[in-house]
Amino acid sequence: MTTRTLHLNAFLMGVGHHEAAWRHPRTEPARLTDVRHYQQLARVAERGRLDSLFLADGLALQGDVRHNALGGLEPLTLLSALATVTDHIGLIATVSTTYNEPFHVARKFASLDHISGGRAGWNIVTSAAEAEARNFGIERPAHADRYARATEFLEVVTKLWDSWEDDAVVGDRRAGLYADAGRIHPLDHDGTHFRVRGPLNTSRTPQGHPLLVQAGSSQDGKEFAARFAEAVFTAQQTLAEGQEFYADLKGRMARYGRNPGELLVLPGISPIIGSTEREALRLEKELEDLIIPAYGLAQLSHMTGIELSHDDLDRPLPEVSVETEGAQSRRKLVIDLARRENLTVRRLLGRLAGGRGHRVVAGTPEQIADEIQVWFENGAADGFNIMPPTLPGGLEDFVDHVVPELQIRGLFRREYEGRTLRENYGLARPASRYAAPARDEELDAVVAS
Amino acid sequence: MTTRTLHLNAFLMGVGHHEAAWRHPRTEPARLTDVRHYQQLARVAERGRLDSLFLADGLALQGDVRHNALGGLEPLTLLSALATVTDHIGLIATVSTTYNEPFHVARKFASLDHISGGRAGWNIVTSAAEAEARNFGIERPAHADRYARATEFLEVVTKLWDSWEDDAVVGDRRAGLYADAGRIHPLDHDGTHFRVRGPLNTSRTPQGHPLLVQAGSSQDGKEFAARFAEAVFTAQQTLAEGQEFYADLKGRMARYGRNPGELLVLPGISPIIGSTEREALRLEKELEDLIIPAYGLAQLSHMTGIELSHDDLDRPLPEVSVETEGAQSRRKLVIDLARRENLTVRRLLGRLAGGRGHRVVAGTPEQIADEIQVWFENGAADGFNIMPPTLPGGLEDFVDHVVPELQIRGLFRREYEGRTLRENYGLARPASRYAAPARDEELDAVVAS
Numbered sequence: 021m022t023t024r025t026l027h028l029n030a031f032l033m034g035v036g037h038h039e040a041a042w043r044h045p046r047t048e049p050a051r052l053t054d055v056r057h058y059q060q061l062a063r064v065a066e067r068g069r070l071d072s073l074f075l076a077d078g079l080a081l082q083g084d085v086r087h088n089a090l091g092g093l094e095p096l097t098l099l100s101a102l103a104t105v106t107d108h109i110g111l112i113a114t115v116s117t118t119y120n121e122p123f124h125v126a127r128k129f130a131s132l133d134h135i136s137g138g139r140a141g142w143n144i145v146t147s148a149a150e151a152e153a154r155n156f157g158i159e160r161p162a163h164a165d166r167y168a169r170a171t172e173f174l175e176v177v178t179k180l181w182d183s184w185e186d187d188a189v190v191g192d193r194r195a196g197l198y199a200d201a202g203r204i205h206p207l208d209h210d211g212t213h214f215r216v217r218g219p220l221n222t223s224r225t226p227q228g229h230p231l232l233v234q235a236g237s238s239q240d241g242k243e244f245a246a247r248f249a250e251a252v253f254t255a256q257q258t259l260a261e262g263q264e265f266y267a268d269l270k271g272r273m274a275r276y277g278r279n280p281g282e283l284l285v286l287p288g289i290s291p292i293i294g295s296t297e298r299e300a301l302r303l304e305k306e307l308e309d310l311i312i313p314a315y316g317l318a319q320l321s322h323m324t325g326i327e328l329s330h331d332d333l334d335r336p337l338p339e340v341s342v343e344t345e346g347a348q349s350r351r352k353l354v355i356d357l358a359r360r361e362n363l364t365v366r367r368l369l370g371r372l373a374g375g376r377g378h379r380v381v382a383g384t385p386e387q388i389a390d391e392i393q394v395w396f397e398n399g400a401a402d403g404f405n406i407m408p409p410t411l412p413g414g415l416e417d418f419v420d421h422v423v424p425e426l427q428i429r430g431l432f433r434r435e436y437e438g439r440t441l442r443e444n445y446g447l448a449r450p451a452s453r454y455a456a457p458a459r460d461e462e463l464d465a466v467v468a469s
Numbered sequence: 470m471t472t473r474t475l476h477l478n479a480f481l482m483g484v485g486h487h488e489a490a491w492r493h494p495r496t497e498p499a500r501l502t503d504v505r506h507y508q509q510l511a512r513v514a515e516r517g518r519l520d521s522l523f524l525a526d527g528l529a530l531q532g533d534v535r536h537n538a539l540g541g542l543e544p545l546t547l548l549s550a551l552a553t554v555t556d557h558i559g560l561i562a563t564v565s566t567t568y569n570e571p572f573h574v575a576r577k578f579a580s581l582d583h584i585s586g587g588r589a590g591w592n593i594v595t596s597a598a599e600a601e602a603r604n605f606g607i608e609r610p611a612h613a614d615r616y617a618r619a620t621e622f623l624e625v626v627t628k629l630w631d632s633w634e635d636d637a638v639v640g641d642r643r644a645g646l647y648a649d650a651g652r653i654h655p656l657d658h659d660g661t662h663f664r665v666r667g668p669l670n671t672s673r674t675p676q677g678h679p680l681l682v683q684a685g686s687s688q689d690g691k692e693f694a695a696r697f698a699e700a701v702f703t704a705q706q707t708l709a710e711g712q713e714f715y716a717d718l719k720g721r722m723a724r725y726g727r728n729p730g731e732l733l734v735l736p737g738i739s740p741i742i743g744s745t746e747r748e749a750l751r752l753e754k755e756l757e758d759l760i761i762p763a764y765g766l767a768q769l770s771h772m773t774g775i776e777l778s779h780d781d782l783d784r785p786l787p788e789v790s791v792e793t794e795g796a797q798s799r800r801k802l803v804i805d806l807a808r809r810e811n812l813t814v815r816r817l818l819g820r821l822a823g824g825r826g827h828r829v830v831a832g833t834p835e836q837i838a839d840e841i842q843v844w845f846e847n848g849a850a851d852g853f854n855i856m857p858p859t860l861p862g863g864l865e866d867f868v869d870h871v872v873p874e875l876q877i878r879g880l881f882r883r884e885y886e887g888r889t890l891r892e893n894y895g896l897a898r899p900a901s902r903y904a905a906p907a908r909d910e911e912l913d914a915v916v917a918s
Contacts, residue, residue, distance in 0.1 A: 043642045050640060053583040053672060055553065079572060081670040085648040091633065091672035097580035100550040104504065119570065123528060123604045131546035134502040155572045157664030184540065191499060193492045196761045199534040215606030221530040223502060223540035312645045 026396055026431045027284055027403030027445055028423075029112070029253070030065040030073040032058065034089050036410035037290050039319075039373045040310035042089035046413040049089045055101050058093075061412055062102040065109055068419030069433050071444045072110030072141060074233070074253070074405070075099065079119055080151035087315035096128050103136035110441030112141035112233055117173040118166050119147060119156045122214055125173075126180035129230040130222040138226030138440030143233040143253070144244075146170050167240040172213045174232070174248050179207045181229050182452040183219030199223075205454040228450045231441050237265070237349035246272035250447050251284045253405045255350065255378045257357055262287055262400030284402040284445060287395065288378030291388045292409050293417040300382040307409060308370045316369035319376075324351055333366040353377050375407050385421035392422075393431060475845055475880045476733055476852030476894055477872075478561070478702070479514040479522040481507065483538050485859035486739050488768075488822045489759035491538035495862040498538045504550050507542075510861055511551040514558055517868030518882050520893045521559030521590060523682070523702070523854070524548065528568055529600035536764035545577050552585035559890030561590035561682055566622040567615050568596060568605045571663055574622075575629035578679040579671040587675030587889030592682040592702070593693075595619050616689040621662045623681070623697050628656045630678050631901040632668035648672075654903040677899045680890050686714070686798035695721035699896050700733045702854045704799065704827045706806055711736055711849030733851040733894060736844065737827030740837045741858050742866040749831040756858060757819045765818035768825075773800055782815040802826050824856050834870035841871075842880060 031037070035047035035057075042049040051057035065073050075095035083090055095113035103111055111132065115125055125142070133140035146166035147153075153160035161169070188203035207218035234241070234249035245252050246269060256262035265287075270280035292307075294300030313333060321328045326338055337358040342351070354377055358368045374380035381391050395401040408414025426432035438444055480486070484496035484506075491498040500506035514522050524544035532539055544562035552560055560581065564574055574591070582589035595615035596602075602609035610618070637652035656667035683698035685691070694701050695718060705711040714736075719729035741756075743749030762782060770777045775787055786807040803826055807817045823829035830840050844850040857863025875881035887893055 042640075042647060043645060049642070049647065055549075055584040059553070078670065080666075081653070081668055084650075085653060086650050087645055087647060089647050091638070091648070091670055093583055093671065094576045094580040096546060097549050097577050097584065100504075100546050101553045101584050104508070104550045104553050120573070121568065121605055124569070127543045128546050131543040134542055135504040135546065135550050151666070154664075154666035156570055189540070191491075193498070196492060196759075197535055198491060198498065198538050199540070201533075201535050204530070204534060215603075217529075217600070217603035219530055221527065221540055222542065310645075 024396070024402075025433060025446070026392070026426060027286065028068075028070045028432065029251075029286055029403070029405045030061070030070050030415060031253070031288065031405050031407045032061050032073055032075055032411065033407070034092055034411070036414060037375055037407040038307045038409040039088055039315060040307050040312070041410045043310040044307060044410055046410045052089050052092045055093075055098070057412070058098055058102055059105045061415055062106050062109060064412060064415050064419055066106050068423045069436060070109060070406070070419070071403070072112050072441055073102070074112040074141075074143060075114060076143070077114035077116075077145075078149060078152060079116060079147060080149060080155050082149060082151055084315050084318055087312045096132065099140075100132055100135050103132065103139065108139075108436040108439065108444070110139045110141055110231065110444065111136055112143050112231070114143040114145055116145050116147040116152070117170040118161060119152065122173050122176035122180065123216060123220075126177040126220055127222050130181060130220060130225045133225035133227050133230045134222070138442070140225075140227065141231035141233050141251070141441055143235060144170060144174070144248070145235070163238065164240060167244055169213045170244060171247075172211045175211070176207070176209050176214050176216050178229060179209060179453070180216070180218055180220040181225065182454055183207060184224040185452045185455045186224050186228070189223055203455075224452065227440050227442050228452065231445065231447070241349070242269055242272060245269060245283070246278070247276045249283055251286055251445065254285065254287050255353055255375075256287045256400070257353060257379055259395060259398065259400055262395055263398065266400050282447065286403045286405045287401050288375060288405040288407050289391070290375040290378055290380040290407040290409055291414070291418055291422060292374070292380065292382035293385060293388060293414070293421060294382070295384065297383055297387065300384065303409075304374075304380075304382040308373065311369060311373050313366070313369060316373055317365075320354070320365070320369060320372065323354055323377075328365060334364050336362070337365055337368060350377050374409055378407055380409075385425045388422050389425040389429065392426065393429065396431065473845075473851075474882060474895070475841070475875060476700075476735065477517075477519045477881065478700075478735055478852070478854045479510070479519050479864060480702070480737065480854050480856045481510050481522055481524055481860065482856070483541055483860070485863060486824055486856040487756045487858040488537055488764060489756050489761070490859045492759040493756060493859055495859045501538050501541045504542075504547070506861070507547055507551055508554045510864055511555050511558060513861060513864050513868055515555050517872045518885060519558060519855070519868070520852070521561050521890055522551070523561040523590075523592060524563060525592070526563035526565075526594075527598060527601060528565060528596060529598060529604050531598060531600055533764050533767055536761045545581065548589075549581055549584050552581065552588065557588075557885045557888065557893070559588045559590055559680065559893065560585055561592050561680070563592040563594055565594050565596040565601070566619040567610060568601065571622050571625035571629065572665060572669075575626040575669055576671050579630060579669060579674045582674035582676050582679045583671070587891070589674075589676065590680035590682050590700070590890055592684060593619060593623070593697070594684070612687065613689060616693055618662045619693060620696070621660045624660070625656070625658050625663050625665050627678060628658060628902070629665070629667055629669040630674065631903055632656060633673040634901045634904045635673050635677070638672055652904075673901065676889050676891050677901065680894065680896070690798070691718055691721060694718060694732070695727070696725045698732055700735055700894065703734065703736050704802060704824075705736045705849070706802060706828055708844060708847065708849055711844055712847065715849050731896065735852045735854045736850050737824060737854040737856050738840070739824040739827055739829040739856040739858055740863070740867055740871060741823070741829065741831035742834060742837060742863070742870060743831070744833065746832050746836065749833065752858075753823075753829075753831040757822065760818060760822050762815070762818060765822055766814075769803070769814070769818060769821065772803055772826075777814060783813050785811070786814055786817060799826050823858055827854075827856055834874045837871045838874040838878065841875065842878065845880065
């Protein structure tokens with residue numbers, strides 16, 4: 021038994037994370053744009069008492085649409101439709117800081133936080149793909165410039181969320197006083213990337229700040245996470261790598277005046293679950309047999325920067341230099357994986373098809389729980405980002421078979437601790453930076469009375 | 470009896486359109502950020518078989534928050550939460566073309582159209598307020614520049630909506646062919662304001678194009694509406710003005726190759742409803758008695774450009790020149806109203822408090838229906854934009870008492886004609902501009918077989 025509680029996020033992606041999921045009999049690819057599909061997934065995740073669900077996003081059609089189910093829904097629009105059919109689960113959407121304005125982003129997440137009763141989270145991305153820049157008429161900014169913008173973006177967004185103090189709305193109908201204007205603050209932000217007057221035109225939300233999530237693993241990404249993020253999604257293939265990342269990230273927090281408990285590290289895991297190990301391996305093989313090599317080759321070429329063709333399938337990955345730092349952490353992970361396990365390109369495609377570099381584990385519920393427990397108890401994870409190979413089936417398997425095993429082991433909750441995402445993640449609700457301390461005491465006195 | 474069908478839109482605004490609604494016992498101002506309030510309104514409007522509901526929006530906190538219930542939810546985020554609790558009603562959100570990017574806007578409305586099964590509509594605005602510009606770090610662009618950008622914005626958005634042909638998704642699991650890449654098109658748009666590569670990363674939606682709505686009444690605004698809009702919300706005080714606007718707008722359409730039936734003109738009306746005329750007038754008086762003159766004076770000063778104080782309350786509006794054209798159509802309307810009816814400033818505030826320049830009619834359900842019928846049958850309206858003074862009560866009154874009267878007169882539907890907003894508005898579904906005609910015939914053959 022441990023006194024820490026595991027945190028689990030359901031990473032939802034179309035009809036499954038495996039790139040061939042749409043071809044497998046367990047899925048219905050026509051449900052890609054059907055809100056009821058996602059509502060069902062949200063309800064299943066909530067039945068499993070998962071902390072949150074998460075939708076990734078990009079701002080361009082990427083990957084070969086001939087061979088994968090692409091063209092789904094925009095995350096923020098979708099999440100408020102999921103908020104209304106759930107009560108507890110957190111709702112995390114990916115939104116880019118490179119191709120947006122802070123006022124819009126602050127307002128949409130504030131709205132989602134109101135609509136969901138305090139369950140909104142923002143996965144902050146800086147949009148690395150050139151294809152995305154081409155949909156916004158600009159050259160893709162350099163990595164460091166994207167992070168510089170993201171940093172100021174976060175300053176502005178959090179100021180906007182703070183611009184209405186908690187007790188700004190008075191609502192005194194008799195006196196005709198709706199709000200105390202002295203508790204609603206302009207920002208007058210005037211920075212390098214943004215000039216924003218404020219205040220926000222949406223009142224202070226249940227969580228104060230919707231939860232801040234991040235997934236970059238570059239130096240800039242880790243530094244950004246150490247400063248702002250409250251949860252980090254990450255791809256780590258081995259326990260040793262997971263431990264190193266965990267210690268590295270948590271170690272960076274002190275310089276921003278934060279303690280390690282204020283950030284949850286959630287590595288990705290794609291669990292391929294069978295009632296026996298043989299059944300799990302059979303499902304893994306079924307999915308692998310549905311892979312279209314041309315699709316994977318294009319993805320792998322894009323990810324590694326190596327031009328690959330069908331002729332390379334049964335050879336090892338060509339030798340290339342790997343920068344150990346910089347923007348391309350996923351590239352390094354993939355090349356390391358191929359070298360470490362001495363994989364042919366074909367085998368590497370199979371390993372990547374399940375989770376695009378995230379760890380894939382096929383086994384019984386007990387074996388999956390073992391993996392989770394080892395990482396959780398050995399300084400590599402505060403929880404996991406669950407990436408079911410097929411949806412809804414793979415999520416149902418996890419909720420019905422792995423979650424009970426984790427509960428029996430005392431690792432995972434049987435009931436939600438709170439109503440907001442912050443409460444379930446065990447994170448504090450931030451105060452408004454504009455609130456005078458004396459006023460807070462007054463408010464406490466009012467609340468206590 | 471008429472063979473035309475009236476179209477009715479529920480214009481939802483917080484706890485009511487009357488600026489003092491939040492002080493009236495019929496409302497609960499704390500519901501301003503409560504999604505259940507809006508879900509209730511959507512269900513009431515759908516019970517009344519209204520075509521659509523609509524949320525206005527601005528990108529700054531405008532008006533004095535001390536004296537009015539401000540700081541509500543962002544429309545697009547809210548609408549998908551309403552989509553999931555309704556089946557038929559159209560869902561129209563205001564989004565600005567001045568402070569957004571076409572790729573985002575196309576994608577969010579496409580997502581809402583998928584989520585709602587073809588009920589999304591976009592009220593296109595260009596954001597006239599200086600306060601809005603200050604939240605985006607730029608000088609407010611001139612009126613003509615805003616419309617020039619809006620025009621190109623619409624070109625890009627509709628191209629993005631067309632970028633996936635209707636039959637682009639094949640979904641052949643056995644062959645491993647998800648989509649026909651030849652039916653998904655880049656735009657390669659390269660214009661004055663935007664360079665957008667495309668295609669969209671959301672597939673073709675049920676309506677093809679979410680419905681395009683507009684509300685500008687300037688020359689530029691009317692020209693833009695004649696070119697793009699399929700429904701127009703407008704403020705018109707008298708039948709003669711309504712007729713003039715209606716004929717003017719419809720007369721402009723031919724130059725864009727459109728016929729008058731492809732655009733619905735929906736003037737605003739705030740119905741204050743009583744079972745007797747006396748009861749209606751009493752409710753109007755109750756609301757008027759709750760007005761805070763300082764709030765209305767500030768609004769009126771802003772709207773007219775005339776500095777007004779408490780000392781002016783019992784005098785006529787000072788003489789000012791009124792341009793007959795240009796950006797300030799609402800200014801002209803207000804000044805004309807004061808002159809025509811010889812109103813003191815105090816009386817003018819009372820007239821504006823109900824609908825900010827939209828027509829306010831207090832009376833019995835029969836009297837309200839009479840007004841609607843006269844405008845509908847005399848070339849001033851294809852329907853109305855219903856602006857209840859209080860919410861939900863004012864909308865319930867309209868649905869329970871005015872709608873049945875309109876149905877008895879044969880003016881309004883008893884059941885929805887279709888499932889999409891376009892079907893209920895009686896408007897065609899646009900074809901993708903990228904679809905080859907021959908392919909359309911093939912598709913028809915497939916659909917018919």
